[in-house]
Amino acid sequence: EYGSMAGNNYIMRKRTEKIRIGDLHIGGDAPVSIQSMTNTDTRDSRATIDQIKRLEEAGCDIVRVAVPDNEAAVAIREIKRGIRIPLVADIHFDYRLALESIESGADKIRLNPGNIGGSERVRAVVEKAREREIPIRIGVNSGSVERHITEKYGGVTPQGMVESAIGHAAILEALGFYDILFSIKASSVPVTIAAYRLMSERSQYPLHIGVTEAGTVYRGTIKSSVGLGCLLAEGIGDTVRVSLTGDPVQEIHVAKEILKSLGIRRGGIEFISCPTCGRCRIDLISIANEVEERLQYIDRDVKVAIMGCAVNGPGEAREADIGIAGGDGEALLFKKGTIVRKIPRERIVEELISEIEKL
Numbered sequence: 517e518y519g520s521m522a523g524n525n526y527i528m529r530k531r532t533e534k535i536r537i538g539d540l541h542i543g544g545d546a547p548v549s550i551q552s553m554t555n556t557d558t559r560d561s562r563a564t565i566d567q568i569k570r571l572e573e574a575g576c577d578i579v580r581v582a583v584p585d586n587e588a589a590v591a592i593r594e595i596k597r598g599i600r601i602p603l604v605a606d607i608h609f610d611y612r613l614a615l616e617s618i619e620s621g622a623d624k625i626r627l628n629p630g631n632i633g634g635s636e637r638v639r640a641v642v643e644k645a646r647e648r649e650i651p652i653r654i655g656v657n658s659g660s661v662e663r664h665i666t667e668k669y670g671g672v673t674p675q676g677m678v679e680s681a682i683g684h685a686a687i688l689e690a691l692g693f694y695d696i697l698f699s700i701k702a703s704s705v706p707v708t709i710a711a712y713r714l715m716s717e718r719s720q721y722p723l724h725i726g727v728t729e730a731g732t733v734y735r736g737t738i739k740s741s742v743g744l745g746c747l748l749a750e751g752i753g754d755t756v757r758v759s760l761t762g763d764p765v766q767e768i769h770v771a772k773e774i775l776k777s778l779g780i781r782r783g784g785i786e787f788i789s790c791p792t793c794g795r796c797r798i799d800l801i802s803i804a805n806e807v808e809e810r811l812q813y814i815d816r817d818v819k820v821a822i823m824g825c826a827v828n829g830p831g832e833a834r835e836a837d838i839g840i841a842g843g844d845g846e847a848l849l850f851k852k853g854t855i856v857r858k859i860p861r862e863r864i865v866e867e868l869i870s871e872i873e874k875l
C-alpha cells in the first residue's frame with residue numbers, strides 16, 4: 517500500500533472503507549491525513565480562524581473545533597469562510613448542536629449516538645448528515661465507556677472500548693447510515709494499541725488513531741510516537757491526531773515526523789544529524805537546532821545532514837542531498853557525499869539555507 521512512497525515496501529496498510537470529508541478522503545487508498553483540534557474559544561471566530569491558518573500552514577489536513585454551545589455552532593459558518601481545510605464539529609450530548617453545526621457547514625461531526633438521548637434525536641442527526649453527505653466519527657475514550665460494559669469486563673479494557681464503539685455504530689447502521697469512522701483512544705499506550713488492533717480486525721470503517729491526553733509536548737510526543745508508530749507500522753490508521761498540551765501547531769510537526777519516519781508520507785525536509793562525539797570541534801547542537809527551526813516551513817523533499825566532523829560526516833550522510841560537516845571554526849558543505857566548499861562558522865546556517873532553497 518505505501519509501496520510507492522519513500523521506497524517503503526515493509527508496511528502493508530490495512531484496506532478500509534473510503535469516506536469523504538470536504539474535498540479529501542479518509543481510508544481506502546487515501547493518504548494518511550493529519551488532524552488537530554483548535555484550543556481557542558470557537559465562538560471567537562477571528563482567533564479560531566487565525567489558529568487554523570497557522571495549522572494549515574504547518575501541514576494540517578483536517579481541523580476539529582469544540583462545539584459546547586449554540587453560539588459556537590453558529591460561528592462555524594464564519595470560520596468556514598476563513599479557512600481551506602475541512603472542519604469537524606466536536607459534539608457531546610446535545611443533538612441540537614450537531615444539527616446547527618451541520619447547518620453551519622461542518623464537513624464532519626464527532627458524536628457518539630448512544631449519548632444524545634434517544635432514537636428520534638439520532639434519527640434527526642443522521643437525516644441531516646445524510647442530506648449533506650457528511651460522515652460521523654464515533655469517538656470512544658477510555659473515560660467514556662458505558663457502565664454496563666466496564667462492569668462486564670471488570671474495568672476499561674480494549675475489548676470494552678471496541679464493544680462500546682461498535683454499539684454506537686450499530687445505532688447508525690440501523691438507520692442505514694454507514695458513513696462512519698472510529699476512534700478508540702486511551703491515555704495508556706498499550707491499551708490504545710490493543711484497542712485499535714482489535715478494532716482493525718473487527719471492522720472495515722476507517723480509523724482515526726491517537727493516544728488521548730498524551731501529555732505535555734515532550735512526554736506527549738514520545739507517547740504518541742510509540743503508540744501511533746506501532747499501529748502505523750502494522751498498517752493500522754487512516755488519519756492521525758497527536759494530542760499535546762501545547763500549541764496545536766506542534767501536534768502537526770510531530771504527526772508529520774511520525775509519518776515521515778515510517779516512510780508513509782513524504783514532503784518537507786528530512787533531517788539527519790549526528791549525536792556528536794569527541795571528534796566534534798564545533799557547536800553542532802546549536803547549528804542543528806537553528807537549521808531545523810529555519811527549515812520548519814519549507815515543504816520540499818530534501819534530505820539535510822548536519823554532521824559533526826569531516827572525518828566521518830560526509831560518508832555517514834552519503835544519502836543526504838546536502839549537508840555540512842563541522843571542522844574547527846568552519847564546516848565543509850557537501851552534496852550527495854561530495855565536498856563542495858568550506859564555510860566559516862558565522863556563515864554556516866545562512867549559506868546552508870540558501871543552498872537548500874536553490875535545490
Ligand code: SF4
Pocket residue numbers: 790791792793794795796823824825826827828829832
Ligand atoms: Fe562523531 Fe563525526 Fe560521527 Fe559526528 S560525524 S558522531 S562528530 S564521528
